[in-house]
Amino acid sequence: MNGRNAHDDWWRHAVVYQIYPRSFADANGDGVGDIAGIRAKLPHLAALGVDAIWISPWYPSPMADAGYDVSDYRDIEPVFGTLAEADALIAEAHAEGIKVIIDIVPNHTSDQHALFQAALAAAPGSPERELYVFREGRGSAGELPPNDWQSSFGGPAWTRVPDGQWYLHLFAPGQPDVDWRHPEVRAEFEQTLRFWFDRGIDGFRIDVAHGLEKNWELPDVGGLPFPLPEDAAHDHPHWDQPAVHEIFREWRTVADEYSPPRVFCGEIWVGRPHRLAAYLRPDELHTAFNFDFLMAPWLPAELRRVIDATIASHAAVGAPPTWVLGNHDVCRPASRYARDQHGLGPRARNLRHFQARPADPELGARRVRAAALLMLALPGGAYVYQGEEFGLPEVEDIPAEALQDPTWVQSGGTDKGRDGCRVPLPWTSAGETYGFSPDGSAAPWLPQPADWASFAADAQDGVHGSTLELYRTALKLRRELDELGDGDLEWLDGPEQVLAFARPADADGVRFQCWTNLGSEPVALPAGEVLLASGPLTEDGALPSDTTVWLRR
Numbered sequence: 086m087n088g089r090n091a092h093d094d095w096w097r098h099a100v101v102y103q104i105y106p107r108s109f110a111d112a113n114g115d116g117v118g119d120i121a122g123i124r125a126k127l128p129h130l131a132a133l134g135v136d137a138i139w140i141s142p143w144y145p146s147p148m149a150d151a152g153y154d155v156s157d158y159r160d161i162e163p164v165f166g167t168l169a170e171a172d173a174l175i176a177e178a179h180a181e182g183i184k185v186i187i188d189i190v191p192n193h194t195s196d197q198h199a200l201f202q203a204a205l206a207a208a209p210g211s212p213e214r215e216l217y218v219f220r221e222g223r224g225s226a227g228e229l230p231p232n233d234w235q236s237s238f239g240g241p242a243w244t245r246v247p248d249g250q251w252y253l254h255l256f257a258p259g260q261p262d263v264d265w266r267h268p269e270v271r272a273e274f275e276q277t278l279r280f281w282f283d284r285g286i287d288g289f290r291i292d293v294a295h296g297l298e299k300n301w302e303l304p305d306v307g308g309l310p311f312p313l314p315e316d317a318a319h320d321h322p323h324w325d326q327p328a329v330h331e332i333f334r335e336w337r338t339v340a341d342e343y344s345p346p347r348v349f350c351g352e353i354w355v356g357r358p359h360r361l362a363a364y365l366r367p368d369e370l371h372t373a374f375n376f377d378f379l380m381a382p383w384l385p386a387e388l389r390r391v392i393d394a395t396i397a398s399h400a401a402v403g404a405p406p407t408w409v410l411g412n413h414d415v416c417r418p419a420s421r422y423a424r425d426q427h428g429l430g431p432r433a434r435n436l437r438h439f440q441a442r443p444a445d446p447e448l449g450a451r452r453v454r455a456a457a458l459l460m461l462a463l464p465g466g467a468y469v470y471q472g473e474e475f476g477l478p479e480v481e482d483i484p485a486e487a488l489q490d491p492t493w494v495q496s497g498g499t500d501k502g503r504d505g506c507r508v509p510l511p512w513t514s515a516g517e518t519y520g521f522s523p524d525g526s527a528a529p530w531l532p533q534p535a536d537w538a539s540f541a542a543d544a545q546d547g548v549h550g551s552t553l554e555l556y557r558t559a560l561k562l563r564r565e566l567d568e569l570g571d572g573d574l575e576w577l578d579g580p581e582q583v584l585a586f587a588r589p590a591d592a593d594g595v596r597f598q599c600w601t602n603l604g605s606e607p608v609a610l611p612a613g614e615v616l617l618a619s620g621p622l623t624e625d626g627a628l629p630s631d632t633t634v635w636l637r638r
């Protein structure tokens with residue numbers, strides 16, 4: 086294990102691997118991934134060289150939103166396993182030198198959560214209903230939703246209950262929002278934090294961290310865009326409300342009581358660098374996902390702008406930047422980059438934003454490898470979504486009847502949603518489910534494509550030039566070279582279509598450099614030792630288009 090990781094500030098430069106448990110590995114043969122599957126794959130994660138894993142929700146859930154609808158925050162969903170297995174996984178990961186981060190979903194519970202069931206059973210105006218957001222409707226008989234808020238998955242953010250009141254859900258109807266002003270809500274979640282901290286987890290990823298507080302007058306959104314313009318003087322009624330920061334200050338004091346201190350990573354979609362950085366002040370969250378980087382098109386000026394803005398905004402609050410290319414909510418980057426990158430919308434991230442453009446899978450594959458090396462050379466931490474180490478593309482042709490994402494139904498069948506990045510992983514090139522489940526098991530919960538054998542782990546293991554070996558070598562170098570951890574970046578002069586930067590010099594004055602060619606012609610490289618390249622260099626040692634190289638000179 087890297088000496089750096091022994092320190093309390095491991096999170097400042099960690100590579101965190103996201104496990105989406107339903108789709109990672111199925112040990113018990115029911116077609117859904119499980120904790121036993123994760124435990125069996127710990128050697129894969131150790132050999133990959135990640136510092137930590139983040140596990141998407143594994144709590145009991147009716148699965149209205151694939152586990153982001155939690156009915157009990159202090160137990161394990163039986164489909165995934167048991168608390169004893171979770172404890173064993175935490176211990177085994179730690180024995181491999183891998184930290185464990187789990188997901189907490191504080192904006193909403195499941196509609197099957199005991200507190201929501203109690204609220205439903207109680208009368209309008211009862212104390213039980215105050216934990217959630219119940220209101221009378223508009224219209225002469227209250228037949229219209231209380232305001233115009235829309236669910237992120239489509240349709241109104243309100244559902245009516247039989248006694249006539251409406252409840253708020255910014256996501257699926259099975260995900261009622263809680264009222265964070267209520268002391269009991271705050272106490273509940275604090276107890277959940279402690280429950281898992283006491284079991285030894287190293288931190289939480291916080292779901293929809295920018296959504297917890299609302300403007301409690303519940304005004305209409307009207308035509309207000311989100312993200313708001315950089316200099317907007319007003320706030321959005323239900324995203325990024327200033328009161329949310331107080332909640333995270335309280336959480337930070339809880340995390341800091343532990344030794345070593347536990348850490349938080351916020352899922353914060355605010356689209357304004359200074360508003361994101363506000364969550365990362367020293368008494369709030371430790372890190373946040375950098376969705377601006379994830380959404381940046383594969384164009385040199387755009388990438389450089391996002392990198393600079395990220396570093397500047399994070400430095401202003403003393404937080405480490407982070408970098409991310411994909412997760413369980415967005416189109417796989419290999420498929421995103423397979424399209425023409427010009428003129429995409431500023432927030433393009435889901436399949437629906439790219440689907441109309443013709444795809445060149447070979448181009449996407451080249452670019453995503455170059456993007457991975459670029460990301461892993463930047464200062465700060467990085468997030469790798471399961472399957473990126475295999476170069477997996479988005480599955481774009483899942484038949485309508487197999488789709489599970491609530492987006493599909495709530496959009497009235499117009500948006501296929503996020504299932505294409507959630508297809509169960511291929512571990513072996515042979516076998517009925519590419520080794521996701523044991524042969525003879527139930528069918529995987531989402532169908533796998535017929536042509537995935539070449540992406541399987543065993544097809545890439547030990548194969549020089551494979552994406553898996555590229556990731557392994559890159560992560561090994563990140564651990565070996567101190568200059569790849571904290572510290573600054575200095576842009577190097579070069580042609581416009583090239584992103585080239587150096588990292589701080591080591592003790593001998595040798596500098597690490599990262600060069601990415603986003604143009605169409607090869608570019609000459611400076612003299613130096615080539616440590617790693619995302620693809621072959623030209624015969625005379627130049628850097629071909631859509632290729633990244635790591636050098637020392």
Ligand code: GLC
Pocket residue numbers: 150153154190256292293352413414
């Ligand atoms: C976050 C999760 C996403 C989920 C939503 C509602 O954005 O990443 O998967 O649907 O929150 O919990």
